Amino acid sequence: MNIHEFQAKQIFKTFDVPVLEGYHAETPEQAEKAAEKLSSDKYVVKAQIHAGGRGKAGGVKIVSSPKEVHDAAQEMLGKTLVTHQTGPEGKTVKKLYVEAAANITGEFYLGITLDRQQSMPVMMASTEGGVEIEKVAEETTEKILKATINPLYGLQAFQIREMAFGLGLTKEQMKHFGKFAAALYNVYIENDASLIEINPLALLDDDRLIALDAKMGFDDNALFRQKEIVEMRDFSEEEPTETEADKYGMSYVKLDGNVGCMVNGAGLAMSTMDIIKYKGGEPANFLDVGGGASAETVAKGMEIILNDSAVKAIFINIFGGIVRCDRIANGIIQATQHVDIPVPVVVRLDGTNAHEAMDILKNSEIPQLVAAKDLNEGAEKVVHIVKN
Numbered sequence: 408m409n410i411h412e413f414q415a416k417q418i419f420k421t422f423d424v425p426v427l428e429g430y431h432a433e434t435p436e437q438a439e440k441a442a443e444k445l446s447s448d449k450y451v452v453k454a455q456i457h458a459g460g461r462g463k464a465g466g467v468k469i470v471s472s473p474k475e476v477h478d479a480a481q482e483m484l485g486k487t488l489v490t491h492q493t494g495p496e497g498k499t500v501k502k503l504y505v506e507a508a509a510n511i512t513g514e515f516y517l518g519i520t521l522d523r524q525q526s527m528p529v530m531m532a533s534t535e536g537g538v539e540i541e542k543v544a545e546e547t548t549e550k551i552l553k554a555t556i557n558p559l560y561g562l563q564a565f566q567i568r569e570m571a572f573g574l575g576l577t578k579e580q581m582k583h584f585g586k587f588a589a590a591l592y593n594v595y596i597e598n599d600a601s602l603i604e605i606n607p608l609a610l611l612d613d614d615r616l617i618a619l620d621a622k623m624g625f626d627d628n629a630l631f632r633q634k635e636i637v638e639m640r641d642f643s644e645e646e647p648t649e650t651e652a653d654k655y656g657m658s659y660v661k662l663d664g665n666v667g668c669m670v671n672g673a674g675l676a677m678s679t680m681d682i683i684k685y686k687g688g689e690p691a692n693f694l695d696v697g698g699g700a701s702a703e704t705v706a707k708g709m710e711i712i713l714n715d716s717a718v719k720a721i722f723i724n725i726f727g728g729i730v731r732c733d734r735i736a737n738g739i740i741q742a743t744q745h746v747d748i749p750v751p752v753v754v755r756l757d758g759t760n761a762h763e764a765m766d767i768l769k770n771s772e773i774p775q776l777v778a779a780k781d782l783n784e785g786a787e788k789v790v791h792i793v794k795n
């Protein structure tokens with residue numbers, strides 16, 4: 408789960424990570440009022456979308472009066488921002504953050520995420536702040552400083568010093584950096600974050616460091632104990648179909664191809680996508696209906712997959728271990744009565760009562776249903792259908 412910049416900054420504040428004064432707004436009037444509350448003579452209006460790169464796309468405006476804040480807000484709200492992180496369809500601006508503008512003398516990058524290879528959090532810092540950090544990481548790896556943090560000991564003073572030296576900070580700036588980094592690590596641990604990115608971490612003319620931007624993502628498996636974070640969830644920023652699937656305990660990920668895939672279990676989802684690609688096809692999605700694939704979940708899954716107009720055929724690949732295949736076959740038949748299915752559906756069921764399931768599907772005489780005896784045949788059939 409991800410949150411907006413203004414929400415991340417609220418969290419930062421409670422953990423003493425320095426941020427500038429700012430208020431969230433959803434109308435030009437609210438934005439103007441927010442500016443009037445700020446003790447500053449320069450204001451920044453920032454589009455709140457779950458993506459970075461807003462500055463370059465016109466989503467960050469610096470202005471010098473509350474009236475100009477109003478006008479900038481009016482222009483930004485409702486606009487679709489296309490950045491290197493939104494994909495070509497972009498994201499519509501529905502919320503804004505009005506913040507005091509700072510006099511920046513330098514921009515750094517500071518982030519924390521989980522290093523899966525080391526199974527430990529890693530703090531990353533770079534002098535190349537303000538720009539696309541992905542590019543820096545790719546083209547000039549040596550410019551990213553890393554500190555792997557043993558969670559039992561926490562972030563150590565020597566690690567902070569190493570990073571501060573690497574960033575070329577003065578003695579005075581180092582003091583601020585030390586406090587900043589330690590506080591940020593607390594934010595990461597206490598909130599079960601999976602990612603924090605501050606880009607830029609700005610250096611002010613009085614040597615203080617401020618989080619000018621803030622991005623936070625959370626470990627979904629820990630959300631049960633992070634009630635306040637869950638309340639920050641903004642469904643309008645998420646892929647609506649993914650949210651819908653989530654409600655029914657299914658995981659759906661939209662992809663670019665035209666073969667809709669319905670499977671039970673993430674491992675089977677992976678191998679199903681692999682074999683579709685191996686046969687020359689492209690999956691349109693990844694839909695895992697979970698362990699207890701019932702008639703209802705199959706019907707809901709079909710609906711979700713068919714929401715995507717790119718889907719030219721569906722491949723249902725279910726392994727009946729806990730659930731019996733004959734019940735799933737009946738579920739599929741029931742689903743065809745509830746959902747209008749305009750594309751062929753190739754079904755491969757294996758496991759308990761697979762033979763009975765095959766018979767049920769064949770005897771149903773539903774024209775869209777194509778039974779396959781195994782994974783290989785199923786993948787071949789579905790790819791053949793979308794190619795012809």
Ligand code: ADP
Nearest residue numbers: 451459460461462467507508509537606607620
């Ligand atoms: P994004 O990463 O989405 O482009 P940022 O929050 O990083 O958005 O803002 C882009 C740039 O705008 C920053 O690199 C910084 O130079 C400038 N900026 C952002 N907030 C402020 C602020 N409060 N005061 C001055 N400049 C700002």
Ligand code: MG
Nearest residue numbers: 459606607620
């Ligand atoms: Mg940024």
